[in-house]
Amino acid sequence: MTSIQDASVGDEDLDFGYFRFASKAEMLEKSKSYWNPDKTQFWSDSGIPLVVDRREEYFLYDITGKRLIDVHLNGGTYNLGHRNPEVVAAIKAAMTHFDIGNHHFPALARTALAEQLVATATPGMSKVIYGSGGGEAIDIALKTARNATKRSGIVSIVKAYHGHTGLALQTGDDRFSRIFLSERSDDFIQVPFNDIAAMEQALASGGVAAVIMETIPATYGFPLPEPGYLEAVKSLCDRHGTLYIADEVQTGLMRTGELWGITKHGIDPDIIVTGKGLSGGMYPISAVIVNERSSGWLGQDGFAHMSTFGGAEVGCIAAMVTLDICSRPSTRLAVHHAADVIGHGLRRIQASYPDWLTGIRQNGLVIGLEFNHPEGAKYVMKHLYANGVWAIFSTLDPRVLQYKPGLLVSPALVEELLDRTALAIGRSRDEAARSKGVRS
Amino acid sequence: MNLIDDRAKEISRANSMLEVASWASYRYATYNHSAVTRIVEAAAKRGEALARELAEAAVEETGFGVVEHKVIKNLGCSRELLDRYTGFDFATPVVDPHSKTVSIPKPAGVVLGITPSTNPVATVYAKALMALMARCSIIISPHPFAKKVCARAAHELNAAAVEAGAPDGVIQVVEEPSIPLIEHLMKSDKVDLIVATGGSEVVRSAYSSSNPAYGVGPGNVPVVVDASANLKDAARRIVDSKSFDNSILCTNESVLIVERRVAEKLKAELARAGAHLCSETESEALRDLLFPRGQFDTRFVGKDARSIAKAASIRVPPSVRILAAEFGAVFPEEPLCHEKLCPVLGLVVADDFDDAIAKAKAVLRVTGAGHSAALHSSDGDNIATFGAALPVLRVSLNVGNSLGSSGFETNLPPTMTIGTGFLGRSSLGENLRPDHLVHYTTIALNRDPAEVLPDRSHLDRNDMPNGPVPAYPLEGVARPSGMDMRPSVAVPRPGASDPGEVALRAQIRQLVLEELAEMMKG
Known part of the structure; x- marks a missing residue:
């Protein structure tokens, strides 16, 4: 039996002691049967087949082991990171x-x-x-x-x-x-x-x-x-x-x-x-x-x-x-630094894709990214996921991606996040353009 | 009932400091030379202004050392350190047309500076200023005996640096040191370099932390006076140096070895210079007093010669500054050949110069290899033989070792951190300098003469690309609301807005372009 801490990240034998599933597929089937069929299906259909397993600092790990930087943080629930020690x-x-x-x-x-x-x-x-x-x-x-x-x-x-x-x-x-x-x-x-x-x-x-x-x-x-x-x-x-x-x-x-x-x-x-x-x-x-x-x-x-x-x-x-x-003053200082570096980084990315990333709404680490498509943020969310970042679209305005880095992010993680974001924004733009979403 | 998990609490204090240090280093690492110079000057001047006040506070808090001597060290590690490194540039890329290389400085990042109780303020000054020169942020972890004065020194230097444009938190200090906190700092992957000065234990744990570290070993300084020496000068220098700061430094002389031919004359000069030459009985009394059961009694650390004499029931005149206790064989079982952190000097007579060298080596076998030795001589052969024979990395010649090996009375780099090298189980073999906190990216061009470095390939981008301290985020806010709208600290923004600096940068760019042009011709 695997303990909860070091549960297997493989696709098979998800044995957590208190419960177990034979595979991710079986788990998703049961999720539909016993929990929420529409929501479960929605994420599969959206290209985000995420079942969160391990979680620590600002990282989520899908049960396949895929690592994601969490900038959704459930609306700030995980401001201090997952399972802050x-x-x-x-x-x-x-x-x-x-x-x-x-x-x-x-x-x-x-x-x-x-x-x-x-x-x-x-x-x-x-x-x-x-x-x-x-x-x-x-x-x-x-x-x-x-x-x-x-x-x-x-x-x-x-x-x-x-x-x-x-x-x-x-x-x-x-x-x-x-x-x-x-x-x-x-x-x-x-x-x-x-x-x-x-x-x-x-x-x-x-x-x-x-x-x-x-x-x-x-x-x-x-x-x-x-x-x-x-x-x-x-x-x-x-x-x-x-x-x-x-x-x-x-x-x-x-x-x-x-x-x-x-x-x-x-x-x-x-x-x-x-x-x-x-x-x-x-x-x-x-x-x-x-x-x-x-x-x-x-x-x-x-x-x-x-x-x-x-x-x-x-x-x-x-x-x-x-x-x-x-x-803590140290937290406030860290937020000011991180917000500043992320803001600059996002504007650099915007300069590369001005027709796609049309707006950056930012106050500290509360950030909304506005895209030039009625459902633009859904494209971006998918490509972010593919590139190791989890951020969610705004339910009431899916043009806008909610982008909420944690309060205690390190300079290195900020740089990695911006690299991944730049790539995902570029790729989502290409995909949206293929589906004729972007006005040129 | 207290439910708090103390260890977790300490770790979280450490993490808060590391967050600040990481961001400060991230910003500061991209400051240009003129911004760095401004910041270093401001911090050094603050240190200089507080040299006496903090010397007094250090003696008051630790209970050892001499205020006047601490003032000298504090000034040495502020004003003099600044003077000695004026004109040195650890921030600007260097183009070398001859070697066809471009060297680009890369600061270590977050430095953890562990400082001792014996040199509390001077070591804080030296490490903090070197970190500033090297564009690093630093967390000072002081010895608990000196935590208050070290905190004060670090805060003052940080405030001065921040006022001059450094990111806040570029210098931080552990106000309440605890074992879990320091262990966590040492092992943290957010620390890029540990610079440990202190006892062997702390140095060894720095090295076993898994982080890059400079730890320096203990000293136990042999000083040899040969027959060619100016005995009067030698005696004066030895007494001055041995009594300096009541001999609590790793650089104070420990055992004096003199050639028999001049032994009696030297003893007379020593007495004239303020030494009390102990009789055999008095020496025995000192042994019993200072080394009960073979261990040094820490109650006597940094106490002056007269109070020690009194405690050992030795009658001395009021002018006495050191006690010299003679012994015969230099073996580890002889307490007086160990480090004595008080103004008691071991004295050994050697048959000749070769025997003096053998005895000096024996002292260093007890402890102190790699550190320093002193020689008073005017004989070139002796000087060379001595340097070659002794397992130390610096020899103070015709100068007191206290301020000689630390570079304040010699041209060695001024420092409070004396590298003991491989001989003393350290990776640092020199006196700690700012450039020990910097590595260089070297762009090396093909030696083929057909290959020339393209124009501007050195890049002038080393100009605060990460910016100084971020402005206060004011999005959606109509008016200042009476709250503190500054960033966490108020700072002038050094950088392109400063016209003098723009001109200077243009000038530097021009110089580099010319160098490059030269290079392409060559």
């Missing part, structure tokens, strides 16, 4: 004493993490509410805003994506709600991104509890806010008594070169939502950080929202370590 050590240590904990009682690790989150958040933050995933946290944030304002309206942007749970789903594109007959109710208003007039109109009614905004909308392909847009939205919120919810699930935790992307705009939001990378990709946890104005229900009826797994204590310890690593 410091986070792993913390979780191992935590498990000698803690488990998920009892969500009804005051809890040691939950309290400690809450204090740390408040201390490192934007000024004015006061309390923390926990979830186990981003969607749950968004629902908590929206319910909190409704309680605080006694209003029910929620404004989000067109092509927003904040998750798949009940209220989060309502803020988003109907790509994910129609199929479940859960389309937007009248309380949920959408306005185009970067359109201040539309935002003003939406808030003028006076019934809006909160504007929820990703600092850079990820699933929409990281279109950057125009200078002054977020600041103007915040002042509109202030004028209309509406709360500003910063969804920092993807832009938080030092990805932009600051712990929270919103601080670069000088905005102190009423609510910050964080998830994904919060516990180093090792233990699911999410958190909603609220200011005093929003935190009313926590004093009024603390049992109003409950979550058995929300703020699981092992996850809290993982999050404390993660927050500590993300906040």
